[in-house]
Amino acid sequence: MASSKPSPGSADQAINDGWYTELSPMWPGQGLSLKVKEILYRGKSDFQDVCVFESESMGTVLLLDGVIQATDRDEFSYQEMIAHIPMCALERPAKKVLVVGGGDGGVLRELARYPEVQEIHMAEIDKMVPEVSKKYFPEMAVGFTDPRVTLHICDGIKYVEDSPEHSYDLIVVDSSDPVGPAEVLFEKPFFEALHRAVRPGGIVCTQAESLWLHLDIIKALAAMCKEVFVGGSVSYATTTIPTYPSGQIGMLVCAKARTEQGEGGSAPLDPRTPRQAEPGPLPALGVPDLQYYSHEVHSAAFVLPVFAKKGLQGCLTFQ
Ligand code: SPD
Numbered sequence: 333m334a335s336s337k338p339s340p341g342s343a344d345q346a347i348n349d350g351w352y353t354e355l356s357p358m359w360p361g362q363g364l365s366l367k368v369k370e371i372l373y374r375g376k377s378d379f380q381d382v383c384v385f386e387s388e389s390m391g392t393v394l395l396l397d398g399v400i401q402a403t404d405r406d407e408f409s410y411q412e413m414i415a416h417i418p419m420c421a422l423e424r425p426a427k428k429v430l431v432v433g434g435g436d437g438g439v440l441r442e443l444a445r446y447p448e449v450q451e452i453h454m455a456e457i458d459k460m461v462p463e464v465s466k467k468y469f470p471e472m473a474v475g476f477t478d479p480r481v482t483l484h485i486c487d488g489i490k491y492v493e494d495s496p497e498h499s500y501d502l503i504v505v506d507s508s509d510p511v512g513p514a515e516v517l518f519e520k521p522f523f524e525a526l527h528r529a530v531r532p533g534g535i536v537c538t539q540a541e542s543l544w545l546h547l548d549i550i551k552a553l554a555a556m557c558k559e560v561f562v563g564g565s566v567s568y569a570t571t572t573i574p575t576y577p578s579g580q581i582g583m584l585v586c587a588k589a590r591t592e593q594g595e596g597g598s599a600p601l602d603p604r605t606p607r608q609a610e611p612g613p614l615p616a617l618g619v620p621d622l623q624y625y626s627h628e629v630h631s632a633a634f635v636l637p638v639f640a641k642k643g644l645q646g647c648l649t650f651q
């Protein structure tokens with residue numbers, strides 16, 4: 333993808349006179365504002381600016397490089413959808429899953445709902461993110477307490493490159509925006525490594541930005557994924573979330589061909605159909621019932637509005 337990317341911001345630039353405003357060249361001319369009750373944490377890791385504040389309307393808020401990653405009030409929308417859409421689309425229950433990024437633990441919490449999962453690995457580059465999340469977002473970070481979870485603080489790309497071929501049933505790439513440390517997670521060499529590490533018929537599901545703001549990024553990402561997932565499928569699913577730019581974000585669901593041969597093999601997996609049961613609560617860890625995802629929402633998430641369908645014409649396998 334093009335490398336003329338804007339540089340990351342910080343909470344210092346974003347919080348003024350008791351208000352936080354999310355400004356970024358990735359969404360020029362607009363910025364969600366939240367009234368700040370109290371700043372709970374400010375830190376600078378080796379990779380990014382980290383800030384946690386208590387907002388008046390959305391509960392506790394996590395910022396990385398000045399950009400909202402999660403709020404108490406609406407984080408379940410994104411975390412449930414990026415985890416359960418691919419988990420439920422798989423033809424057989426996932427046993428081994430990798431999360432790249434996702435250091436706040438929300439995606440882990442969602443994956444922990446499945447009793448069939450045996451191992452959940454996480455490759456997170458910044459140890460400050462899980463530390464801060466465990467302290468300020470206990471309901472999100474509860475996933476870290478699941479005994480099947482192993483946290484690796486490392487470069488996610490290297491971790492995936494070093495994984496044996498066909499290691500995982502599912503890989504979720506829960507990245508921040510393609511500015512700063514996450515930029516490389518939107519590039520082709522990483523997707524080639526992901527494709528190698530996932531088993532035939534398995535899925536790679538990656539954060540894929542907003543239809544309203546980033547149609548060009550989504551187009552380029554989808555076109556690149558189609559080149560990598562030969563014989564498989566590439567589809568975009570959407571979710572609503574009030575505190576992400578324009579109130580919407582999506583994920584690319586890339587299914588690897590079922591056979592080694594790819595093209596000429598069996599038909600690619602259509603992720604619009606849920607095949608696994610909806611997961612339930614996990615009372616032992618204090619994980620509540622689902623609040624956003626259902627099988628009905630799953631199938632509806634792949635139905636794109638007319639402008640997006642036109643804009644992504646030819647880039648997606650199923651839409
Ligand atoms: N514009 C922000 C996109 C952030 C996506 N990742 C959030 C991490 C939540 N686990």
